Amino acid sequence: MSKKPAKAPSRSPAQTVVRRLQKSSKPAAQKPAKVAAKRPAGPAPDHIAERIARALEAIATHLATTHAGAAPALDLNAADAFVWHPDGRLSTVPRVSRVEIDLLKGIDRMRDILIENTERFANGLPANNALLWGARGMGKSSLVKAAHAGINVARKPADRLKLIEIHREDIESLPALMDILRAAPFHFIVFCDDLSFDGNDASYKSLKAVLEGGIEGRPENVILYATSNRRHLLARDMIENERSTAINPGEAVEEKVSLSDRFGLWLGFHRCSQDEYLAMVKGYCSHFDIAVAEDQLEREALEWATTRGSRSGRVAWQFTQDLAGRLGVRLTTQKAAQ
Numbered sequence: 001m002s003k004k005p006a007k008a009p010s011r012s013p014a015q016t017v018v019r020r021l022q023k024s025s026k027p028a029a030q031k032p033a034k035v036a037a038k039r040p041a042g043p044a045p046d047h048i049a050e051r052i053a054r055a056l057e058a059i060a061t062h063l064a065t066t067h068a069g070a071a072p073a074l075d076l077n078a079a080d081a082f083v084w085h086p087d088g089r090l091s092t093v094p095r096v097s098r099v100e101i102d103l104l105k106g107i108d109r110m111r112d113i114l115i116e117n118t119e120r121f122a123n124g125l126p127a128n129n130a131l132l133w134g135a136r137g138m139g140k141s142s143l144v145k146a147a148h149a150g151i152n153v154a155r156k157p158a159d160r161l162k163l164i165e166i167h168r169e170d171i172e173s174l175p176a177l178m179d180i181l182r183a184a185p186f187h188f189i190v191f192c193d194d195l196s197f198d199g200n201d202a203s204y205k206s207l208k209a210v211l212e213g214g215i216e217g218r219p220e221n222v223i224l225y226a227t228s229n230r231r232h233l234l235a236r237d238m239i240e241n242e243r244s245t246a247i248n249p250g251e252a253v254e255e256k257v258s259l260s261d262r263f264g265l266w267l268g269f270h271r272c273s274q275d276e277y278l279a280m281v282k283g284y285c286s287h288f289d290i291a292v293a294e295d296q297l298e299r300e301a302l303e304w305a306t307t308r309g310s311r312s313g314r315v316a317w318q319f320t321q322d323l324a325g326r327l328g329v330r331l332t333t334q335k336a337a338q
Contacts, residue, residue, distance in 0.1 A: 074090055074180070076184060076186055077157065078092050079092040079093060079094055080096075080148075080163060081093035081163040081165070083164070084164055084173070090164065090180075096145055098145035098146055099139070099142045101143075101147070101149075103283050103284060104146060105272075106138070106272045106273075110268075110269065113265070114130060114144070114225075118189070119151055121189075122155075122187055124187070128263070128264030128265040129224045129225070130223075130224075130264075130266075131233075131260060131263035131267070132228075133227070133228045133230060133231045133267070134229070134267075135229075135271045135312065136312065137315060138312050138313055139313045140269055141191075144189070144191055161187050162187065162188045163191055164188055164189070164190050165191050166192050167192070168195055171207050174190075174207060175210055181219055181221065181222050182219040186221065187221045187222075187223075188221060189224075190225070191226070194227060195228045208259050210224075211263070231268070232260045273311075276311075277312070280313050281301045281319060282294075282297065288324060288329060288332075289329070292327070300323065301316070304319040304322070
């Protein structure tokens, strides 16, 4: 009967650990020599710390210099119009691109109301924020700039009304602008052209607080004029989505449309008639001394409007530019499209 081979004696855990340590402690000579390291030895830790400290000092110096130069001393006497930048700067506008108020046709009622409101404000009397809404190209922004210029015609430099434009994307910085203007000695129209809100944009809430509702309130020397193609400043689908998905649709819709309620003065601009459109064209031609037979002028102006698919003050101005170019007439006074 054959005997089974004897089993190797089992090692205890302690013996196993000792054996592993013995293997790892063999002299390096037993292993094949490795190729010398390719990378040079790194800089000493003290040298690295010194370089980091110098870099941080340079960054701090640059930031301090940039911050000091970002907001120079504000000279409100330098111009009557400024553009607001969200970093706290007001850049001057030496020459405002505008249309003479007499050339704005078909908006007589809105013109008279806005000028009266602006004049009261400039004289230190109560006045309302104004929202100019409606059809595109009908002179909303042109009316704001023309009203500002008309009010300042006979005013002394110390009493002149200042116009400050804020871009739609900078609305969230409006409270910072109000803080700057609150203590200034002038009266200001803060003007935002083409104001509207889409999608999940919630910046309209900060505008609501500035107009009415905040604990500080709107400064007495500041009034806000805005233009928009939308009466409620919000896209229709935003309101419809609230009606269909909100727990309490009525409250949700009220919260969104309440923004336009902060404007005490609503001025609606609607599409002009053919006669009003032709009156705009004739007014421009008369102002710039463009000599052309009346029947030819009307025929070409109507053809131009037909190809554009609309009639408006902007279309009338664009036709006038085309006509002047074809006849070799220079438009010496710069005008902006409505």
